[in-house]
Amino acid sequence: MKRHLLEAADLDRADATLVLDTAGQIESALAGREVKKLPTLRGRTVVNLFYEDSTRTRISFELAAKRLSADVINFSAKGSSVSKGESLKDTALTLEAMGSDAIVIRHQASGAPHRLARWVKGSVVNAGDGTHEHPTQALLDAYTIRQRLGRLDGVRVAIVGDVLHSRVARSNVWLLTTLGAEVTLVAPPTLLPVGVGSWPVAVSYDLDAVLPKVDVVMMLRVQAERMNASFFPSAREYSRRYGLDGRRMAVLPDDAIVMHPGPMNRGMEIAAEVADSARSTIVDQVGNGVSVRMAVLYLLLGGAPEGTT
Amino acid sequence: MTTYLIKNAKPYGEDAVDLLLADGVITAVGTDLSADGAQVVEAAGLIALPGLVDLHTHLREPGREDAETVETGSRAAALGGFTAVHAMANTDPVADTAGVVEQVWRLGQEAGLVDVVPVGAVTVGLRGERLAELGAMADSAARVRVFSDDGHCVADPALMRRALEYVKALDGVVAQHAEEPRLTVGAQMNEGDRSARLGLVGWPAAAEEAVIARDVLLARHVGARLHVCHVSTAGSVEILRWAKSRGVQVTAEVTPHHLLLTDECAETYDPVFKVNPPLRTDADVRALRAGLADGTIDAVATDHAPHAVEDKESEWASARPGMLGLEQALSIVVQTMVEPGLLDWRGVADRMSVRPAAIGRLADRGPDSHGRPLAVGEPANLLLLDPTHRATVDPAALASRSRNSPYAGRELPGRVVATFLRGTATVMDGKAQK
Structure with missing residues (x-):
């Protein structure tokens, strides 16, 4: 592993597989234990530096670090020195001076983790930067697919929805294709970036045509603020054309699964009957998130196995 | 006043001659000149060019003297071989009155390193709502002829039409920052594969x-002069070529950074590469060089945009756009245009001195003229360039008060050895003289 996890695009197949395998080993090591904790990162300090509200991701990282026995500091930008105008650089240097070994950063600006990595000596983990990447989400998604389908090579994945603004989509495009999956992006053209043609994926505007030919459907959250910016005419029309309801779920191959990074807009991009169905991996994804983030922190901080640097 | 005898310089890279500068004027050009009491400048191997004229400089004073002042920017300009720079209007307060443009002009005179030629805002406060008092600025001591809301586009087509028409009476020109604001809300970099x-x-x-297409049509309709700032795309070059072929009175500039750098630079997320308009693609760079070579683009203009450290040492999205350019502009042109054979030294003089001076109406101001030939009787505005010298750019060594150079660590060709403003050395041996 490298010193930082800044983007899934950085991960080669060996690195990505190492994270997934390590997550699996951690999960087995903890299975059946009364005390779900490993001593690996005792005495190390992990800072969760969150410039955006994200209770789910923050809790997941916090649990991951605590289960590895690290000390965890949660630093939320709201109500802190940041709201008094402190720069990202000054905040980072302050945290490092207090002895942080790793900074897990969530930031509304694309590339903020890359800047941070230039300023601090410790490890930086990207927990979501703007509309760029969210690499641990993609790792937990890949882990979940492998868990459910037994493989990633040749798995056909449709990523459906607001690709333009989605860091989850970007990270999954790079990671899943690196791991051998075939990715199709499905969205109205307004929600695909200009330049998507240079990505190693297929693109479709027609969800109904894609569904019968996929093993995984990954639904993306549609943000409320997109609705007033002419990306699509109305929530109802979006839902009719790109929402996953029971009728559409029925045309999926028998063992196909349905994923969502959460939080869901039930009734918008995904119907309740789909989210709660046996095909849905949404709850598994949340649980796997902790294992995968443990693996990432372990590999970055705990000393990687021989031969990997 | 010191008399200078420049020995064996090559005007426009042609045959070596001596030039005698006295009383602010080139008084003799020839071989084996001598002059009693003259300070001799050995210039064997150096190329003499007319003093460069920048149509687009941000000097930040008044308002952001922590980023640049008229004096520090003037020093950077002189070191880059410039003898005149147009100071953009987006200061604080905005240069939208005779008072502010006269202040900037006077600060330039006091610094005495280059002629600082103020640009007046087109609209009050750069707000794009109503015309500033363009006539008052034109009639002021600053003699404003170039009007621009640079940093903002004059987006309202009716207002742009009126501005183009109105400045005809002032022998002025509107320099448009072409950016349709509704298409660039929150924009950070060139839209394409990399974004x-x-x-x-x-x-x-x-x-x-x-916006360029709209404005050349407006300029044609009302018979006015239009200048397009910092052209950055291949499509813009095509539109300008079309407009010029139809006789539209349009001129255009390209920045050094758009001739050299591409959006690949954004991959580091280092905001030193954030600029407006943004760095584009390889294909755009090629088209811009070709456009400058064939004259579709008239001028190289720096868009020198100093920023304080805290405005650049941040996340990309919150950093301010802009980069330094004055001290490296000629080196970039040497690398991107001269060395590949796209422009000869006459061409460099044309695009960096003659044409920008003509656009700014600086060529017919008697002893205060710029962009004149290196000939007897002309104002002694010139630079001496060592074209073989190569050096790595060190931002800490720049004369600008700011450090946001996108060329840090790059090896570039060419060194300005000396610059003369009306016969006074502003730079000698590569060092500013005040």
Whole structure:
């Protein structure tokens, strides 16, 4: 592993597989234990530096670090020195001076983790930067697919929805294709970036045509603020054309699964009957998130196995 | 006043001659000149060019003296071989009155390193709502002829039409920052393959091209002069070529950074590469060089944009756009245009001195003229360039008060050895003289 996890695009197949395998080993090591904790990162300090509200991701990282026995500091930008105008650089240097070994950063600006990595000596983990990447989400998604389908090579994945603004989509495009999956992006053209043609994926505007030919459907959250910016005419029309309801779920191959990074807009991009169905991996994804983030922190901080640097 | 005898310089890279500078004027050009009491400048191997004229400089004073002042910017300009720079109007307060343009002009005179030629705002406060008092600025001591809301586009087509018409009476020109604002809300970098991957909001080429297309049609309709700032796309070059072929009175400039750098630079997320308009693609760079070579683009203009450290040492999205340019402009032109054979030294003089001076109406101001030939009787505004010298850019060594050079660590050709403003050495042996 490298010193930082800044983007899934950085991960080669060996690195990505190492994270997934390590997550699996951690999960087995903890299975059946009364005390779900490993001593690996005792005495190390992990800072969760969150410039955006994200209770789910923050809790997941916090649990991951605590289960590895690290000390965890949660630093939320709201109500802190940041709201008094402190720069990202000054905040980072302050945290490092207090002895942080790793900074897990969530930031509304694309590339903020890359800047941070230039300023601090410790490890930086990207927990979501703007509309760029969210690499641990993609790792937990890949882990979940492998868990459910037994493989990633040749798995056909449709990523459906607001690709333009989605860091989850970007990270999954790079990671899943690196791991051998075939990715199709499905969205109205307004929600695909200009330049998507240079990505190693297929693109479709027609969800109904894609569904019968996929093993995984990954639904993306549609943000409320997109609705007033002419990306699509109305929530109802979006839902009719790109929402996953029971009728559409029925045309999926028998063992196909349905994923969502959460939080869901039930009734918008995904119907309740789909989210709660046996095909849905949404709850598994949340649980796997902790294992995968443990693996990432372990590999970055705990000393990687021989031969990997 | 010191008399200078420049020995064996090559005007426009041609045959070596001596030049005698006295009383602010080139008084003799020839071989084996001698002059009693003259300070001799050995210039064997050096190329003499007319003093460069920048149509587009941000000097930040008044308002952001922590980033640049008229004096520090003037020093950077002289070191870059410039003898005149147009100071953009987006200061604080905005240069939208005779009072502010006269202040900037006077500060330039006091610094005495280059002629600082103020640009007046087109609209009050750069707000794009109503015309500033363009006539008052034109009639002031600053003699404003170039009007621009640079940093903002004059987006309202009716207001742009009126501005183009109105400045005809002033022998002026509107220098348009071509950017359709509705297409660039929150834009961070060129929209294309790289913005898609980096997750930075795209600035589409069409947002520039649409405004240029509109404005050349307006300029044709009302018979006015239009100047287009910092052209950055291949499509813009095509539109300008079309307009010129139809006789539209349009001129255009390109920046050094758009001749050299591409959006690949954004991949580091280092905001030193954030600029407006953004760095574009390889294909755009090629088209811009070709456009400058064939004269579709008239001038190289720096868009020198100093920023304080805290405005650049941040996340990409919150950094201010702009980069330094004055001290490296000629080196970039040597690397991108001269060395590949796209421009000869006459061409460099044309695009960096003659044409920008003509656009700014500086060529017919008697002893205060710029962009004149290196000939007897002309104002002694010139520079001496060592074209073989190569050096690595060190931002800490720049004369600008700011450090946001995109060329840090790059080896570039060419060194300005000396610059003369009306016969006074502002730079000698590569060092500013005050």
